Amino acid sequence: MKLVLFDCDGTIVDSQHIIAEAMALAFAEHRLPPPPPEATRLIIGLSLPLAIAELLDEPAGARTEAIAESYRRQFLAMRSRPDFFEPLFPGAAEALRALAARDDLRLGMVTGKSRRGVAAVCEKHGFEGLFEVVRTADDCPSKPHPAMVLECCAEAGLAPADAIVVGDTRFDMEMARASGADPVGVSWGYHKADDLRLTGARCIVDDFDALVAEVLRTGGPERMAAHAG
Numbered sequence: 001m002k003l004v005l006f007d008c009d010g011t012i013v014d015s016q017h018i019i020a021e022a023m024a025l026a027f028a029e030h031r032l033p034p035p036p037p038e039a040t041r042l043i044i045g046l047s048l049p050l051a052i053a054e055l056l057d058e059p060a061g062a063r064t065e066a067i068a069e070s071y072r073r074q075f076l077a078m079r080s081r082p083d084f085f086e087p088l089f090p091g092a093a094e095a096l097r098a099l100a101a102r103d104d105l106r107l108g109m110v111t112g113k114s115r116r117g118v119a120a121v122c123e124k125h126g127f128e129g130l131f132e133v134v135r136t137a138d139d140c141p142s143k144p145h146p147a148m149v150l151e152c153c154a155e156a157g158l159a160p161a162d163a164i165v166v167g168d169t170r171f172d173m174e175m176a177r178a179s180g181a182d183p184v185g186v187s188w189g190y191h192k193a194d195d196l197r198l199t200g201a202r203c204i205v206d207d208f209d210a211l212v213a214e215v216l217r218t219g220g221p222e223r224m225a226a227h228a229g
Helices: 016-029 037-043 048-056 062-079 092-100 115-125 147-156 170-179 193-198 208-217 221-226
Strands: 002-006 105-110 133-135 163-167 182-186 203-205
Touching: 002 147, 016 037, 016 048, 016 062, 037 048, 048 062, 092 105, 092 208, 105 147, 133 147, 147 163, 147 170, 163 170, 163 208, 170 182, 170 193, 182 193, 182 208, 193 203, 203 208
Parallel strands: 002 105, 002 163, 105 133, 163 182, 182 203
Antiparallel strands: none
């Protein structure tokens, strides 16, 4: 049995433009120049106060918490707009449902999103019940701390060595390595493939078909044969 733990932003959903807009509005509320979108892209995956601290190049504290609260308010307002768009990456829905249908795999999510954000994504795309275990920024220390992976594994009753972490950032790869899970990077997200390799990705896949094949390959030949016919 394998537990496949997915990151969300940059791996399942392409939210970079919404996050960049909300971050710019939050900074403006505090009379700060908005960070360039490319800078915001690089901190996606971290919990909000830590992400904002990275953008400001200062320790997390009262100011980063205040800007984080502004960001949450701005993002929530954006989500209520009729033109709100947080699309899936091509092939995501089909791949997730195919993996979830197997009896030798279980799915989970480990994300810097809030619980509310995860619920909104799952409701929007019909993913309710797809992820058996979920850890968010509301539950655990920020990536790359291993707590999200370790807690998901404990809840699922599996060892970290039986978990695969799928993500698009170095934070995901570092978290996987720190927890003892298998780090699998995706090339379509927000960090460069070379950065994923440097921070421990065992392999990097270029689309969801390749991801499904890689996940099934790690199940071992006997398990694959048992499901071949």
